[in-house]
Every structure is written in structure tokens, then in C-alpha cells.
Amino acid sequence: xxxxxxxxxxAEDVVGRxxxxxxxxxxxxxxxxxxxxxxxxADPASQVYVASKGKKAKECGFHSVQHTLPADTxxxxxxxxxxxxxxDPAIHGILVQLPLPEHIDSGRIIQTIxxxxxxxxxxxxxxxxxxxxxxxxxxxPCTPAGSMLLxxxxxxxxxxxxxxxxxxxxxxxxxxxANLLLAANATVTIAHSRTKNLAEICRSADxxxxxxxxxxxxxxxxxxxxxxxxxxxxxxxxxxxxxEGKTRLVGDVAYGEAAERAGAITPVPGGVGPMxxxxxxxxxLVSASLAAGRPRPAF
Ligand SMILES: Nc1nc(=O)c2c([nH]1)NC[C@@H]1CN(c3ccc(C(=O)N[C@@H](CCC(=O)O)C(=O)O)cc3)C=[N+]21
Numbered sequence: 001x002x003x004x005x006x007x008x009x010x011a012e013d014v015v016g017r018x019x020x021x022x023x024x025x026x027x028x029x030x031x032x033x034x035x036x037x038x039x040x041x042a043d044p045a046s047q048v049y050v051a052s053k054g055k056k057a058k059e060c061g062f063h064s065v066q067h068t069l070p071a072d073t074x075x076x077x078x079x080x081x082x083x084x085x086x087x088d089p090a091i092h093g094i095l096v097q098l099p100l101p102e103h104i105d106s107g108r109i110i111q112t113i114x115x116x117x118x119x120x121x122x123x124x125x126x127x128x129x130x131x132x133x134x135x136x137x138x139x140x141p142c143t144p145a146g147s148m149l150l151x152x153x154x155x156x157x158x159x160x161x162x163x164x165x166x167x168x169x170x171x172x173x174x175x176x177x178a179n180l181l182l183a184a185n186a187t188v189t190i191a192h193s194r195t196k197n198l199a200e201i202c203r204s205a206d207x208x209x210x211x212x213x214x215x216x217x218x219x220x221x222x223x224x225x226x227x228x229x230x231x232x233x234x235x236x237x238x239x240x241x242x243x244e245g246k247t248r249l250v251g252d253v254a255y256g257e258a259a260e261r262a263g264a265i266t267p268v269p270g271g272v273g274p275m276x277x278x279x280x281x282x283x284x285l286v287s288a289s290l291a292a293g294r295p296r297p298a299f
Pocket of ligand 1 (some may be wrong): 051052093096097098099120234249268269270271272273274275276277
């Protein structure tokens with residue numbers, strides 16, 4: 001049976017370090033890390049995530065602001081808000097919650113965020129740095145960065161000789177995850193919905209990362225004996241066994257089956273999700289430290 005990777009505990013560990021470093025920064029320079037979260041529209045799931053980001057930022061001793069804009073906000077207005085935040089010296093991290101309403105070009109909004117405040121790591125400058133291995137100065141997207149910290153704790157920082165398979169090719173998770181694994185010397189395959197022999201390719205993985213957004217798509221017999229399985233999926237599905245209209249969260253991996261073969265596996269919830277928020281705090285602390293002219297803290 002697989003060891004369960006306690007993402008919540010590792011996230012608390014990361015947040016604990018952020019708190020200490022934020023207090024040191026404040027004592028040494030008077031600078032308080034500032035995080036601005038922008039949400040457009042009232043999607044209930046998005047509001048829950050945004051609230052937990054604000055709560056965690058306060059817990060870290062950060063200056064935390066939230067801008068909630070109506071769903072019909074014009075693109076130009078959102079651009080103007082981002083430009084104001086870019087120019088605000090009290091703000092070191094800007095996160096515009098995705099997805100945005102259809103009438104707004106999210107690419108344009110992301111590229112408006114100053115690369116120095118792009119704690120999501122979505123700006124071309126940060127994507128390019130990650131792609132060229134300039135990890136020492138990049139902001140790396142929080143979900144892959146958090147997943148990588150979990151992998152590091154289990155398998156070390158050097159993944160030479162190990163096969164890693166990433167299922168999913170999004171700009172937010174799949175592609176940056178593959179780049180991080182490659183930077184750690186793993187042999188990396190990116191698989192996706194059009195891949196032939198998906199099960200067979202997954203079975204070659206010593207490290208299997210599932211980020212497809214399809215509930216329980218990765219089955220137990222896709223998992224190599226002893227593999228490290230990182231489940232990035234968060235899918236809300238009906239749970240009639242809990243009562244009428246009830247739901248539960250499942251990942252992109254069929255957990256019970258996969259746990260019989262994996263060496264270690266992340267649960268959902270309590271795996272990658274808490275790490276995503278912890279790395280957002282870490283990125284904001286890094287940004288504030290750099291703005292203060294201090295060396296970049298490592299996580
Ligand atoms: N610009 C942008 N950056 C993001 O990082 C971003 C975003 N937009 N849009 C939405 C997604 C989603 N996301 C999550 C973060 C934490 C949990 C999390 O903490 N989940 C917990 C609890 C889940 C629950 O109970 O609902 C867990 O997995 O244990 C989940 C999802 C960040 N996102």
C-alpha cells in the first residue's frame with residue numbers, strides 16, 4: 001500500500017517558513033509583503049478559493065487586499081486596475097483569479113501584470129525563464145511548484161534516471177510541471193487526451209503527475225509498482241451515498257486502485273491543493289524580499 005503524501009502538513013511547513021521570513025523582513029526593512037487578489041464575477045467555487053488565499057496571506061502577516069469586480073466589468077477597466085496595482089509599492093504580488101468572463105481576453109490581462117509581481121508565474125517573462133532554466137529568478141506557477149516540493153521531499157532534488165510522465169498540457173500545470181521535472185534531470189513525457197497508449201505510457205512512470213481535469217481518469221493499472229503519484233485534479237462529483245444532492249471531491253486519479261500499486265500518492269483533498277496556496281505565499285514573500293533589495297529566499 002502506498003504512503004499517503006500529506007500535502008497539508010508540508011504546506012503548513014512552507015507557510016511556517018514564510019511567516020518567519022516575513023517577520024524578519026519587516027523587522028529588518030519595515031517592508032510588509034502585500035498580495036492583491038482580483039476576482040471578476042461571483043463564481044462560488046472561485047470565491048471560496050480567493051477567500052482562502054486572503055486568509056492565508058493574513059496568517060502570514062501580509063498586507064492582503066481583494067478586489068471583487070462585477071461579472072460585466074470591461075476589459076479596459078481590469079487592465080487599469082492591474083496597472084494601478086503594478087504601480088502600488090505596497091503590493092508585491094498580483095493574482096487575477098482565472099477563469100475570467102468570456103468577454104475579457106485573459107491573455108491580455110496576464111501580460112499586463114508586471115513580471116516582478118506575477119506571483120502566478122503566468123507572464124511570458126516568467127514562462128520564458130522557466131523554459132530556459134533560469135529558475136533562480138523566475139516566478140514558477142504555484143501548483144507545479146508545490147507539486148515539485150512534494151516530489152523533492154520523497155525523491156530528492158536530482159531525478160536523474162527516473163521517468164516522469166505528466167498527463168495534461170495546460171499552461172498552468174502540465175507544461176510548467178514538465179519543465180520543472182526536466183530541470184531536475186528527469187526523463188519527461190507529456191501525455192494528453194490525444195495520446196495513444198496512454199495507460200502504457202503512464203505505466204513507464206516512476207513519477208506520475210495527473211493534471212487533466214477528468215475525474216478518476218488515471219486507473220490503478222496505469223500505475224507502476226512503487227511510483228510516486230501526484231494528483232493535481234480537483235473535481236466535484238455527485239455523491240448520492242452521502243445523500244441527495246451531495247457532492248464530494250475527487251482527483252484525476254482513481255485513488256483507491258492507484259494506492260494499491262503506488263509507493264506514495266497525494267490525496268484529494270489534502271494533497272496538491274494546500275501546496276498551491278502555500279507556494280502563492282512563498283512567491284509573494286520572494287517578491288517582497290527582492291523589492292527590498294534582499295537576497296531571494298529559497299523554498
Ligand atoms: N490566477 C489563478 N491562480 C490560481 O492559483 C488559481 C486560479 N487562478 N483559479 C482557480 C484555481 C484553483 N486553485 C486552488 C487552490 C487551492 C485549492 C485547495 O486548497 N484545495 C484544498 C481544498 C479543496 C476544497 O475543499 O474545496 C485541497 O485540495 O485540499 C484548490 C484550488 C487555485 N487556482
